[in-house]
Amino acid sequence: MTQFSDTRLAEVRQIIDRYPEGKQKSALIPVLHMAQEDFGGWLSPDTMDYVGSLMQLEPIEVYEVATFYSMFNTEPVGRHVFEVCQTGPCMLRGSDDIISYIKAKLGIGVGETTADGLFTLKTVECLGACGYAPMMQLGKHYREHLTPEKVDAIIEECRQTVA
Amino acid sequence: MIRGSSYRSIPAKYKDMADEIKMLKVTIDNITIEVPQGTTILQAARQIGGEVAPPAMCFYTKLKGSGGKCRTCLVEVSKGSEADPRPMPKLVASCRTGVMDGMEVKNITSGKVTDARSGVVEFLLLNHPLDCPVCDQAGECHLQDLSYSHGKEGTRYEFTRRTFEKHDLGPYIQLHMTRCILCYRCVFVADQVTGKRVHGVLSRGDHAEIATHIEQSLDNEFIGNVIDVCPVGALTDKTFRFKNRVWFTKPVDAHRDCTSCKGKVTLWQRGDEVLRVTGRKDQWGEVEDWICNTCRFEKKHVSDWVIDGPAKIDRHSVISQGHYTGLDKPKETFSAVHGGRAPKLLMDIHSVSEVNRPGIALSEIQGPATSDTFNIDQQA
Amino acid sequence: MGRKLLLEKAHIPGIRSYEVYRREGGYASVEKALRMAPADVVEEVKKSGLRGRGGAGFPTGMKWSFLAKPEGVPRYLVCNADESEPGTFKDRYLMEFIPHLLIEGLIAASWALGSNRTYIYIRGEYAWIVDILEQAIAEANANGWLGKNILGTGFDCQIYVQRGAGAYICGEETALIESLEGKRGNPRIKPPFPAVKGLWDCPTVVNNVETLAAVVPILNIGGEEYAKIGVGRSTGTKLISACGNINKPGVFEIDMNISVEEFIFSDEYCGGIANGKRLKACIPGGSSVPILPANLLLKTAKGETRMMHYEGLSDGGFATGSMMGSGGFIVLDEDQCVVRHTLTLARFYRHESCGQCSPCREGTGWMEKILNKIEYGKGQLSDIDLLWDIQRRIEGNTICPLGDAAAWPVAAAIRHFRDEFEWHVKHPEESQRRNYGLAHYADALTTV
Ligand SMILES: Cc1cc2nc3c(=O)[nH]c(=O)nc-3n(C[C@H](O)[C@H](O)[C@H](O)COP(=O)(O)O)c2cc1C
Ligand code: SF4
Ligand code: SF4
Ligand code: FES
Ligand code: FES
Numbered sequence: 001m002t003q004f005s006d007t008r009l010a011e012v013r014q015i016i017d018r019y020p021e022g023k024q025k026s027a028l029i030p031v032l033h034m035a036q037e038d039f040g041g042w043l044s045p046d047t048m049d050y051v052g053s054l055m056q057l058e059p060i061e062v063y064e065v066a067t068f069y070s071m072f073n074t075e076p077v078g079r080h081v082f083e084v085c086q087t088g089p090c091m092l093r094g095s096d097d098i099i100s101y102i103k104a105k106l107g108i109g110v111g112e113t114t115a116d117g118l119f120t121l122k123t124v125e126c127l128g129a130c131g132y133a134p135m136m137q138l139g140k141h142y143r144e145h146l147t148p149e150k151v152d153a154i155i156e157e158c159r160q161t162v163a
Numbered sequence: 164m165i166r167g168s169s170y171r172s173i174p175a176k177y178k179d180m181a182d183e184i185k186m187l188k189v190t191i192d193n194i195t196i197e198v199p200q201g202t203t204i205l206q207a208a209r210q211i212g213g214e215v216a217p218p219a220m221c222f223y224t225k226l227k228g229s230g231g232k233c234r235t236c237l238v239e240v241s242k243g244s245e246a247d248p249r250p251m252p253k254l255v256a257s258c259r260t261g262v263m264d265g266m267e268v269k270n271i272t273s274g275k276v277t278d279a280r281s282g283v284v285e286f287l288l289l290n291h292p293l294d295c296p297v298c299d300q301a302g303e304c305h306l307q308d309l310s311y312s313h314g315k316e317g318t319r320y321e322f323t324r325r326t327f328e329k330h331d332l333g334p335y336i337q338l339h340m341t342r343c344i345l346c347y348r349c350v351f352v353a354d355q356v357t358g359k360r361v362h363g364v365l366s367r368g369d370h371a372e373i374a375t376h377i378e379q380s381l382d383n384e385f386i387g388n389v390i391d392v393c394p395v396g397a398l399t400d401k402t403f404r405f406k407n408r409v410w411f412t413k414p415v416d417a418h419r420d421c422t423s424c425k426g427k428v429t430l431w432q433r434g435d436e437v438l439r440v441t442g443r444k445d446q447w448g449e450v451e452d453w454i455c456n457t458c459r460f461e462k463k464h465v466s467d468w469v470i471d472g473p474a475k476i477d478r479h480s481v482i483s484q485g486h487y488t489g490l491d492k493p494k495e496t497f498s499a500v501h502g503g504r505a506p507k508l509l510m511d512i513h514s515v516s517e518v519n520r521p522g523i524a525l526s527e528i529q530g531p532a533t534s535d536t537f538n539i540d541q542q543a
Numbered sequence: 544m545g546r547k548l549l550l551e552k553a554h555i556p557g558i559r560s561y562e563v564y565r566r567e568g569g570y571a572s573v574e575k576a577l578r579m580a581p582a583d584v585v586e587e588v589k590k591s592g593l594r595g596r597g598g599a600g601f602p603t604g605m606k607w608s609f610l611a612k613p614e615g616v617p618r619y620l621v622c623n624a625d626e627s628e629p630g631t632f633k634d635r636y637l638m639e640f641i642p643h644l645l646i647e648g649l650i651a652a653s654w655a656l657g658s659n660r661t662y663i664y665i666r667g668e669y670a671w672i673v674d675i676l677e678q679a680i681a682e683a684n685a686n687g688w689l690g691k692n693i694l695g696t697g698f699d700c701q702i703y704v705q706r707g708a709g710a711y712i713c714g715e716e717t718a719l720i721e722s723l724e725g726k727r728g729n730p731r732i733k734p735p736f737p738a739v740k741g742l743w744d745c746p747t748v749v750n751n752v753e754t755l756a757a758v759v760p761i762l763n764i765g766g767e768e769y770a771k772i773g774v775g776r777s778t779g780t781k782l783i784s785a786c787g788n789i790n791k792p793g794v795f796e797i798d799m800n801i802s803v804e805e806f807i808f809s810d811e812y813c814g815g816i817a818n819g820k821r822l823k824a825c826i827p828g829g830s831s832v833p834i835l836p837a838n839l840l841l842k843t844a845k846g847e848t849r850m851m852h853y854e855g856l857s858d859g860g861f862a863t864g865s866m867m868g869s870g871g872f873i874v875l876d877e878d879q880c881v882v883r884h885t886l887t888l889a890r891f892y893r894h895e896s897c898g899q900c901s902p903c904r905e906g907t908g909w910m911e912k913i914l915n916k917i918e919y920g921k922g923q924l925s926d927i928d929l930l931w932d933i934q935r936r937i938e939g940n941t942i943c944p945l946g947d948a949a950a951w952p953v954a955a956a957i958r959h960f961r962d963e964f965e966w967h968v969k970h971p972e973e974s975q976r977r978n979y980g981l982a983h984y985a986d987a988l989t990t991v
Binding site for chain 2: 045058059060061063064067068
Binding site for chain 1: 617626627628629630631632635660666667668669670671703705706707708709710711722723724725726727728743784785786787788792793794826830871873875879883884887888890891894895897
């Protein structure tokens with residue numbers, strides 16, 4: 001069921017407290033982040049409706065925001081999402097090759113998820129790590145200075161966490 | 164088209180207030196008027212009227228916060244004000260820029276403006292399907308008017324046009340997202356007129372779309388007004404769709420006693436049949452009063468209404484052609500305006516229209532057409 | 544060796560913790576500021592000549608003095624940590640290594656502006672930095688630098704971190720404010736400006752991370768002293784994030800009187816071009832600013848040495864110069880293809896357009912499609928002129944500067960590398976090969 005735990009609900013209240021009286025809509029983006037973390041890595045219509053009712057917002061206000069920001073997934077994703085930067089500075093340092101390598105290695109295209117549901121490959125635009133290119137975001141952290149060997153190791157590491 | 168300098172006095176209705184409200188002098192395309200403080204350049208230009216008024220595709224007087232988005236109303240401010248005469252560095256959206264005392268504005272007298280505006284028109288038409296022959300808005304579409312008056316011939320866009328997943332908005336309102344220009348007017352209507360909004364703008368950039376996300380019908384008592392504010396054929400009246408082309412219908416002003424709205428409407432009738440009901444629109448295409456769904460969708464018999472008389476359709480477009488006397492028809496011919504280019508249809512209407520029969524040339528019909536002219540099969 | 548004001552202590556072990564930071568003299572500027580009248584703090588910042596480090600370079604002191612102060616209405620200070628301009632990663636570096644410097648600057652600035660609730664709006668992807676900042680804020684609270692009645696002055700202040708969720712446009716200050724209000728990041732139509740009507744319609748100042756951090760040294764050494772560093776109107780030190788084909792990509796603090804050449808080729812900074820290649824081109828201030836070919840990068844059109852400061856980088860205007868922008872310094876070596884690089888930038892701007900206004904919503908996608916065609920050998924010569932015409936009609940005609948930011952890189956690439964575009968059209972089968980040999984080389988002078 002789509003329902004935050006009590007500790008998470010306390011967190012939501014704390015976030016709402018950051019804003020002046022009556023401005024709780026400001027908490028929407030932080031709460032959507034929490035919802036995406038807690039409810040399967042994406043925002044299903046159910047999840048968004050839950051967030052809407054929790055925050056006393058019309059559902060459309062939640063959809064409008066959720067579909068605007070690129071970090072919110074409105075479609076299901078794999079357990080590990082490789083978000084590889086493809087913007088200029090990363091391209092100069094070989095991000096195209098890294099993307100091709102991951103595609104071949106996982107046997108999926110950009111925007112696709114492996115059949116076992118473990119990996120999703122996405123391309124993203126500049127993540128502010130241009131000096132440490134090529135790079136990708138994996139969960140909360142960045143993986144930088146990528147090489148094919150590093151990619152292999154990351155894939156292995158992800159498989160380990162599942163096993 | 165540059166006019167000589169002339170000076171117009173304060174409109175009578177403002178004269179009494181001049182003591183309390185500061186009056187500002189503004190010159191637009193060499194015509195000087197005085198307007199109360201707080202007036203935008205667009206509003207001032209509309210007071211002068213004619214082609215001095217910039218086209219506006221997103222601003223809507225009744226809708227708070229509207230405007231600024233389409234960029235068709237861009238003008239050049241060649242003098243900021245008496246106090247600070249520097250010109251503004253960029254073209255500004257006249258619908259969202261307030262008049263300053265002594266300001267000088269160029270609209271159609273500025274090459275920069277006409278150039279930028281033809282660019283905006285090209286951008287707006289870039290992904291537009293140009294399905295005018297099958298579009299219910301044809302003939303009263305502001306984008307059509309705009310592209311005739313400010314556009315360039317042809318498009319330089321050679322890529323596949325954008326498409327969207329279809330969304331059903333319920334029994335009353337038809338959404339054709341490909342025609343939408345994202346003016347946000349319908350969003351403001353839902354917020355400000357209906358009080359509860361179930362549709363909005365989803366996604367961003369060139370994927371942004373008007374939708375409800377989860378199929379939901381728009382059925383608030385005042386939601387029908389989104390049809391009237393939509394400048395294009397993106398939101399149309401499902402109860403009217405394909406029944407007729409607007410220019411074959413006869414608009415009359417009518418009213419009824421209505422408990423939810425003022426009940427003042429325009430009926431689009433043919434014979435005794437009411438094909439469509441809309442709000443009454445002023446010369447800028449803006450409704451005078453919002454009307455309720457009952458008046459709009461449910462009252463389709465002439466007997467439901469008290470007829471006030473023929474509606475003034477104050478537009479250059481085809482609707483006004485041939486219907487009524489007493490209207491100003493443009494003096495210039497199309498080809499004179501367009502440097503010798505003959506008018507052309509974007510598509511042969513006969514090849515796609517579900518209404519018009521091939522073999523009948525529109526231009527040969529004298530005066531208002533009737534259904535007899537076409538002998539239309541009502542079942543079609 | 545240039546003077547370091549921001550990163551001087553960034554590499555002291557443990558500097559992220561309050562104890563070490565305080566031991567190294569941290570929070571002295573807050574002690575100083577809170578003994579001054581807020582207006583005097585603003586005055587000090589004015590004297591320093593500090594210019595906004597977020598991209599536009601607007602004088603910070605002046606911006607602060609424009610803040611409306613209506614009776615009974617709260618005022619807000621918002622720190623712009625959205626940092627999403629390709630090539631820019633300096634704010635991240637500062638927040639990661641020396642978070643207390645930002646918090647310290649924020650407290651002093653909040654005092655100067657009268658902000659009791661101050662927000663740091665940080666790009667959503669910098670998730671781990673949120674933790675670092677919140678840790679620093681908690682420590683500052685625990686030690687009485689935040690909270691109620693700070694240092695007994697009666698001043699209450701709290702700092703909150705707000706995480707974005709992936710949208711470059713939220714770096715534009717009014718889009719940022721919308722986002723902070725929990726909405727889509729659509730820039731507002733100005734006027735009104737944030738200084739009058741910003742966050743929740745209250746007077747608001749939005750400043751970049753580096754700008755606010757610079758308040759600390761300004762208060763410590765005094766505005767006049769700060770203004771002595773650098774040249775002319777480019778006062779103080781500037782963080783430059785350097786990336787691309789150089790030996791030492793990273794974040795450097797420069798005082799603004801070194802040459803571009805020294806910056807690229809000396810070992811103190813970029814360490815020269817990687818893999819023994821030659822310098823072809825550079826985008827010196829983040830992806831939005833014009834690209835310059837090597838010859839115009841190292842020397843101005845007048846033949847003078849180009850300097851790394853606001854005036855130096857913009858010398859020659861857009862015809863032969865560029866801009867300091869956000870300090871994102873992107874270097875292209877001889878093997879790089881300007882068309883492909885420009886294509887990635889066009890794609891970026893199309894992806895990041897909020898979609899509110901028609902020239903940007905439609906024009907950015909159109910430019911990307913045409914560039915794609917040219918890059919993949921399907922272009923025609925007329926496409927180059929068409930691109931020029933499209934960018935020209937976007938520039939200046941949009942709600943916010945993202946339209947300009949999308950237009951400029953395309954314009955500059957065509958202006959300086961038209962031959963490369965034409966080469967793609969004329970050699971479709973080889974168009975994806977990287978080395979074109981069309982660069983206007985200007986190798987490093989031996990003086991460095
Ligand atoms: C599209 C766009 C993106 C921007 N992104 C950023 C950003 O990521 N960080 C930033 O500090 N300023 C950014 N700015 C500039 C801000 O609007 C604003 O000018 C700046 O935060 C003011 O701070 P400053 O005066 O300290 O430079 C951006 C502007 C635009 C138009
Ligand atoms: S549907 Fe019509 S009214 Fe709504 S945004 Fe699109 S064009 Fe405007
Ligand atoms: S210029 Fe682009 S990003 Fe800025 S408001 Fe217009 S569409 Fe949005
Ligand atoms: S371009 Fe990839 S992180 Fe900046
Ligand atoms: S009417 Fe002014 S921008 Fe659309």
